[in-house]
Amino acid sequence: MARLTDVIESFIKEIINETGGEAEIQRNALALRFNCVPSQINYVIGTRFTTEHGYFVESRRGGGGHIKIKQIAISKPYNMFMHLILSIGDSISEHAATAHINNFVDYMLITPRDGIIMKAAIGSKALKSSNSGNTDAIRADILKNMLMRLIV
Amino acid sequence: MARLTDVIESFIKEIINETGGEAEIQRNALALRFNCVPSQINYVIGTRFTTEHGYFVESRRGGGGHIKIKQIAISKPYNMFMHLILSIGDSISEHAATAHINNFVDYMLITPRDGIIMKAAIGSKALKSSNSGNTDAIRADILKNMLMRLIV
């Protein structure tokens, strides 16, 4: 029995292929089409179209709302970039994050100015309000989001 | 489906660009043109042309009434930069932070790329691991840190 999740997954991937990298869907319409509850769409996206899988997701609510799923480009430099993004994991120290950012600068994947902004964003001063315990997780999220945005 | 609100927004912005900074419209005429109720014009103005977005709005009722939407001119960009850093306070919503960043881009205090990185850093996706309650505080810290770094 083919899992619905897999069917929806391929459906979305097909759209992405056809349009050359981006699928813009409407949650309710899709749920209706596959005869499932809307939140199943969220499940599919949350398990199959994550950063780790190389996708970037945005959405808007309200009238005319939608969900946009973008595949990051897969040219050579991006592969390297992606590889580094994946190596970040879901928790990272300031020291390690800074090292990564400096690496990105060294490899010229980002400019020194980009590096300055990023280091400011993930520095301990910027995250001092976070309850110790999840600081490293927040830092990882911030770092990955910043990097993803640059290649999506 | 394209949101009417967005259509009206771009229409007004086009006028502002053409006239070099100011749009004078008539609410009813515009509503008629876009086939909506007049108050939708107020909605567009109230959500897209606020002070935070860098606009100033005046109006007059009665015969020959009108709504004037002016883009705020900034004489000394640097002052604006400093002023906004100070005005951020110790807590800020994603909405407000995004508006600030977009403003910085509009006034060319930062590049669009800088803006992308910054918005990624303060987006709710990046801060989802923060214990709800202090998300806005963390965001304020991050934003201030990034901005400070650029002028120090």
Next chain:
DNA sequence: ATATAAATAGTCAAAGAAGGTCAAAAGTGG
């Protein structure tokens, strides 16, 4: 002048249209 009509714009809340979250229930493979 004054009262009244006409022409505008403003406010606010309800209805409508999406999407998000989270946990319980159900299914599956080992």
Next chain:
DNA sequence: CCACTTTTGACCTTCTTTGACTATTTATAT
């Protein structure tokens, strides 16, 4: 049976559209 994944559903948040009612300004008739 156990651990893991998928399916479902109840409830929440955000954004847009609509409309009834209000406020202000200008025009017109007395």
